[in-house]
Amino acid sequence: MAETSQGAKPVVIADSVHVEYKAHASGKGLKEGTRKILTPHKALRTVHALKGVTFKAYENESIGIIGSNGSGKSTLMRAIVGLTPTTRGAIYASSRPSMLGVGAALMPKLSGEKNIILGGLALGFTKAEMAELKDEIIAFAELEQFIDLPMGTYSSGMQARLKFAIAASKQHEILIVDEALAVGDQRFRQRSEARIREMRENAGTVFLVSHSMKSIKDTCSRALWIEKGELRMDGDPTQVIRAYQKLRNQ
Numbered sequence: 063m064a065e066t067s068q069g070a071k072p073v074v075i076a077d078s079v080h081v082e083y084k085a086h087a088s089g090k091g092l093k094e095g096t097r098k099i100l101t102p103h104k105a106l107r108t109v110h111a112l113k114g115v116t117f118k119a120y121e122n123e124s125i126g127i128i129g130s131n132g133s134g135k136s137t138l139m140r141a142i143v144g145l146t147p148t149t150r151g152a153i154y155a156s157s158r159p160s161m162l163g164v165g166a167a168l169m170p171k172l173s174g175e176k177n178i179i180l181g182g183l184a185l186g187f188t189k190a191e192m193a194e195l196k197d198e199i200i201a202f203a204e205l206e207q208f209i210d211l212p213m214g215t216y217s218s219g220m221q222a223r224l225k226f227a228i229a230a231s232k233q234h235e236i237l238i239v240d241e242a243l244a245v246g247d248q249r250f251r252q253r254s255e256a257r258i259r260e261m262r263e264n265a266g267t268v269f270l271v272s273h274s275m276k277s278i279k280d281t282c283s284r285a286l287w288i289e290k291g292e293l294r295m296d297g298d299p300t301q302v303i304r305a306y307q308k309l310r311n312q
């Protein structure tokens with residue numbers, strides 16, 4: 063991969079990325095192969111969610127992704143992780159990007175403690191490693207009093223804290239955080255932002271999708287503004303946010 067004049071190596075390259083979703087007129091997304099069983103009179107709509115997005119992300123950057131609802135932010139993140147295929151263009155990454163969140167692996171009926179082990183295994187830790195990390199995770203989530211209760215009894219904020227604490231226990235080289243910070247309370251948000259900064263300092267590259275301009279300003283070194291599937295602006299977070307808010311207030 064090419065290097066910049068400052069010598070930083072790109073870790074993610076998005077090269078004219080297009081993503082088109084095929085959606086049934088009833089509103090449901092379609093998986094490959096589903097098309098065949100649809101009745102012919104039901105129209106198939108194409109949603110062009112990303113229209114040629116190009117950028118390079120470098121080591122140690124923390125990149126905020128902003129834009130209106132439905133502008134394509136999550137689609138871009140899912141394409142970077144490989145969950146959503148690009149229709150045209152390509153994404154190159156120097157190592158496998160991780161999406162912060164172990165939500166899918168967790169089970170509401172199990173205690174917070176058992177879910178920590180489960181979530182850790184899903185992240186690739188061994189049981190022994192999780193036994194060592196467990197207390198730190200419980201302390202970060204501040205759930206000492208509740209950790210033996212089923213996770214399903216937790217409030218949404220408590221669940222979000224548990225998920226963040228599990229996922230943030232691992233150092234990721236390329237980490238994608240999609241709105242995870244918006245759910246906790248103000249104090250937890252500050253602590254999770256600090257943790258993200260720490261991960262970034264340890265040679266990680268972080269993408270943070272958020273509608274909280276404060277989170278982006280406090281956490282990110284760069285911002286990408288995606289609007290209607292296109293990269294509208296890329297640069298210093300304060301300037302990009304100012305331009306975005308100016309358009310929103312018109």
Ligand SMILES: Nc1ncnc2c1ncn2[C@@H]1O[C@H](COP(=O)(O)OP(=O)(O)OP(=O)(O)O)[C@@H](O)[C@H]1O
Pocket residue numbers: 083084085090091092109111129130131132133134135136137138
């Ligand atoms: N599975 C899907 N099938 C069809 N269309 C989809 C699918 N997922 C997303 N879209 C469409 O793609 C566009 C971009 O959606 P996306 O979720 O990436 O936006 P976003 O910027 O993350 O929005 P928000 O800020 O509201 O979370 C929207 O028009 C959305 O309706």
